[in-house]
Amino acid sequence: MIRRARPSDAPAIHALIHRYSGRDLLLPRPLTDIYERIRDFWVAVDGGQVVGCAALRIWWHDLGEVRSLAVAPEAEGHGHGARLVDAVAAEATRFGVTNLFALTRIPGWFARNGFVAIDRAVLYHKVWGDCASCPKRNACDEVAVVRALVPGAADRLISPDRHVPERVAHVVPPRAPGMAERPGLPVLPVFLHEDG
Numbered sequence: 001m002i003r004r005a006r007p008s009d010a011p012a013i014h015a016l017i018h019r020y021s022g023r024d025l026l027l028p029r030p031l032t033d034i035y036e037r038i039r040d041f042w043v044a045v046d047g048g049q050v051v052g053c054a055a056l057r058i059w060w061h062d063l064g065e066v067r068s069l070a071v072a073p074e075a076e077g078h079g080h081g082a083r084l085v086d087a088v089a090a091e092a093t094r095f096g097v098t099n100l101f102a103l104t105r106i107p108g109w110f111a112r113n114g115f116v117a118i119d120r121a122v123l124y125h126k127v128w129g130d131c132a133s134c135p136k137r138n139a140c141d142e143v144a145v146v147r148a149l150v151p152g153a154a155d156r157l158i159s160p161d162r163h164v165p166e167r168v169a170h171v172v173p174p175r176a177p178g179m180a181e182r183p184g185l186p187v188l189p190v191f192l193h194e195d196g
């Protein structure tokens with residue numbers, strides 16, 4: 001059974017992610033982050049146990065990400081993974097999001113589930129939002145894949161005519177009063193609302 005996660009599922013989700021983050025297949029997530037984001041998660045339940053999880057992150061009106069996708073090794077191969085991705089895709093669709101992407105080391109599995117490979121550079125929200133601060137940003141071995149949630153949506157995503165927000169402000173985040181300035185802090189790009 002696939003259902004929305006509840007706060008009481010957070011420890012099981014954390015344990016699942018931890019099983020794979022140790023093998024470098026998933027990014028580790030602190031337990032507090034999972035509680036905070038619990039409304040983003042779906043879980044697969046078998047025999048009363050959480051055996052799988054996946055979360056939706058919305059990046060832009062046409063772009064969502066399926067992340068923290070994991071199925072316990074002893075429960076693999078029963079379609080939990082495919083159903084979790086379908087649940088996340090349906091949720092994204094409910095919000096009007098038209099593309100669902102993932103960064104992954106198993107593009108073959110995603111290809112079986114309706115995703116196609118895409119140039120990671122197209123996912124500029126993700127690249128600036130997460131990848132810029134990732135320790136592996138210069139040696140990333142993940143493949144970007146995308147599933148169109150409405151026909152043709154992925155084509156529009158990769159179209160050279162796609163509107164890229166031009167108003168990208170480069171700002172230094174505010175400093176807490178009394179804190180010493182540290183040299184070398186990164187300047188963060190901030191995407192402003194396209195109409196703003």
Ligand SMILES: CC(C)(COP(=O)(O)OP(=O)(O)OC[C@H]1O[C@@H](n2cnc3c(N)ncnc32)[C@H](O)[C@@H]1OP(=O)(O)O)[C@@H](O)C(=O)NCCC(=O)NCCS
Pocket residue numbers: 020025026069070071072075076077078079080081082083102103104105106107108109110112
């Ligand atoms: C990827 C994962 C979620 C799939 O879960 P699952 O419940 O086994 O998925 P499904 O049952 O829907 O799919 C299993 C099928 O995919 C196939 N498959 C598994 N890995 C594959 C791969 N890398 N490439 C192609 N097919 C693959 C299996 O052989 C199986 O085929 P079958 O149905 O013909 O027997 C699970 O293996 C997992 O948690 N992996 C580790 C974490 C991870 O990499 N997550 C993705 C991060 S982006």
